[in-house]
Amino acid sequence: MDATCLIFPSSAETFKVTALTRECNQVCIYVQSNQHNCLCPGCSNPSKRVHSYYTRKFRDVPAFGNPCTLLLKARKFYCLQDECPVKIFTERFCNHFLPYRRSTTRLHHVCLNLALQTGGKLAERIAKLMNIQISDTSLLRIVNNEHLPEAETPYALGIDDWAYKKRGRYGSILVNLENRRIIDILNDREACSIERWLKVHPGIGIITRDRYGNYIKGATSGAPQALQVTDRWHLLKNLGEAANKIITREYARMNKITKTEEILYTEPLNTSDPDTSPVSDGIRKQRFDYLKKLQNDGLSIKRMAKLLGMHRQTVKKYMAMQILPRKIYNDQGMVEQYFPYIRQRMQENKDLYLKTLWTELKERGYNGAYSTLSDALIYYGIRLGKKVSRQQLPNSGRMSFKPSKVAMIFLTAEEKLTDRQRELLQKVCEKSTELTITLSLIRAYRQIMTNKNGSKLKDWIDKAKSSGIKEMFRFAEGLLTDYAATESALSLPWSNGPVEGNVNKLKTIKRQMYGRASFELLRKRLVLAPA
Ligand SMILES: [Zn+2]
Incomplete structure (x- = not known):
């Protein structure tokens, strides 16, 4: 096979490979140009009059694991036009070798x-x-x-924000929802930046966004013709937050009525269990009490978080609670099925170690972690080994739920509920009419969402506002402020999902650069990188 066709398959008539050698562990390719004439860069007229020859040296892609050097014998030409300011110019090529470059285009x-x-x-x-x-x-x-190409104008555009530093500085990401590719990223999330970008790219039909005020403002003034669609996930999230607040409040209220130490969501479902006294929570309880004291003193969330070494979200959560709920261990129900065996072993051996018990249970098919077993036994007030605090296991397991978990169950589609969850929903709703109303409102909302029945939203909002539940009222009021976009979200298939996925990609790339990336570099890596 001819070496020229091998090395320059698409331009075998422009170049000729004259020699191939191996020098000092390098492959050297000698090439000469076969172009008949060359266009002058000053006046674009062709010239055939050769001034001289010279050699250009390029690095090329490695050949068979060896570094590769390419030596090109090129020419200089006279420009034949008298009025052209360029008198002599170097030979130009359409591909492989660009002026001033010292590596081939493919490398x-x-x-x-x-x-x-x-x-x-x-x-x-x-x-x-x-x-x-x-x-x-x-x-x-x-x-x-490398220059960024002029950003295309998509039919459907998704906007979201991303954090340079959480709670500090934010930027925006713009995604073409049809091919799910990043079109551009912006340095901030101000309404005017969005507006400016949209005005440079007229003709967008759909804009999906979350409920952030600046995006609503920017999209409305920048692309008044576009139909705005709110992100469905955020709508469901806000509804879930409202439900969580109602459930937390209702639990506290019901607890006051029953006047028991144990609050409702740690109430045993099996009332035959003789011992329902709460386990003291030690350090957790002390911290909770201290927080309550600080809250009464009127300290800010930030200050309390700092004093207690707690996350702001935990502080917020505790502030909404009247009584500290019991800590629930993960994977409830896993340990309970081994109660007969554990009871038997505890009777046989008073000094049984937890580690031994765990090993034995594993042989019997228990596949939970050591810590789960430990947490579960602490939950039931059992201490194994020398520190025996209680030797009787209850006859059956308790079922406990946090308000946030119940809120999740409220939001879960009815057909996906397990029997345990159904039972819990029934018990909770029996005790509180507010929760019954909340559940039916949430289910109606989900119906609208799954059936894409946006036109029924207005009725739903009226129902929620007249339900007498303040959290639902506030959620419905919120929907009214952004009504058109919410209705579109509940009727159209467009969603902000592809944008969220690309935000994830952006974060990964940003963190790869250890915080040293400039905005421009990040932008190029996201927009230019092939999918
Ligand atoms: Zn010229």
């Missing part, structure tokens, strides 16, 4: 894509494995020199 593409996909340092290491000698800074320079 340049490999390096560019490596840097776009993996960033500077990692790309340098991969390039080294492939026998391409290039530094991380050179790779980043290649990315920086």
Whole structure:
């Protein structure tokens, strides 16, 4: 096979390979140009008059694991036009060799894509494995020199924000919802930036966004013709938060009525269990009491979080609670089925160690963690080994639920509920009319969502507002402020899902760069990288 066809398959008539050698572990390819004439870069007229010959040296993609150097014998031409300011010019080529470049176009593409996909340092290491000698800074320079293409105007656009630093500085991401690719990212999430971008790209039909005020404002003024669609996931999330508040409040109220130490959601479903006294919660309880004291003193959430070393969300959660709920262990029900065996072993051996018991249970098919077993036994007031605090296991397991878990069950589709969850819903609703109304409202809302029946939203809002439940009233009021977009969200198939996925991708790339990425580099890596 002819070497020219092998090395330049698409332009065998422009170049001719004159020699192939191997010098000092390098493959050297000698090439000469076969072009008949060349266009002057000053006046674009062709010239055939050769001034001189010179050799250009390029790095090419490695050949069979060896670094590869390409030596091109090129020419200089006279420009034949008297009025042209250029007198002598170097030979230009349409592909493979660009002016001033010292690597071939194909090597340049490999390096560019490596840097776009993996960033500077990692790309340098991969390039080294492939026998391409290039530094991380050179790779980043290649990315920086690459121009961003003019952003296309999509029919359906999704907007969301992403954090440079959470609770600090934010940017925006714009995604084409039809091909799910990132079109552009913006440096902030101000209404004016969105508006400016939309005005430069007129003709967008659909804009999906969350309920952030700046996006509503920016989209309305930047693209008044576009139909706005609220993100469905956020709508469901806000409804869930409202439900959580109602359930927390109702639990506290019902607890006051029953006046028992144990609050409702740790009430045993099997009343034959003789011992229902709560387990003291030690440090957790102390911290809770301290927080309640601070709350009464009127401290801010931030200050309390700092003093207690607690997360702000935990502080918020505790602030809404009247009484500290029992800590529930994970995977309830897993340990309970081994009660007969545990009881038998406890009778046989008073000094039984938990580790021994765990090993034995594992042989009998228990596949939970050691910590789950430990938590479960603590939950039932059992201490194994020397510290025996209670030797009797209850006859059956208790069933406990946190308000947030019950809220999740409220939001779950009816046909997906397990028997245990159904039973719990029934018990909870029996005790509170507010929760019964909440459940029926949530189910009606889900119906609208699954059947894409946006036109029924108005009725639902009226019902929610007249339900007499303040959280539902507030949620419905919120929907009214953004009514048209919410109705579209409940009638149209468009969703912000592809945007959320791309935000995830953005975060991964951002963190890969250890906080050293500039906005421009991040933008190029996201927009230019091939899918
Ligand atoms: Zn010229």
